[in-house]
Amino acid sequence: MCTEVHAGHGIQISNLPELNAVPHLTELNIGHTLISRAIFTGLTAAVREMKNAIDGYKW
Secondary structure (H helix, E strand, C coil), X not given: XXXXXXXXXXXXXXXXXXXXXXXXXXXXXCHHXXXXXXXXXXXXXXXXXXXXXXXCCCC
């Protein structure tokens, strides 16, 4: 039985706190979110925002 959960589509900085409650979450696939956000803020800012949002995340 696999006990790993990988989250992907629909991840936004605003809903990351809700994902912290998901048991067995081992991976966040954030590529689409980063590129979508980068259209408005630039890639450097988008990566910085996401990095700050996931710092302290319980893996």
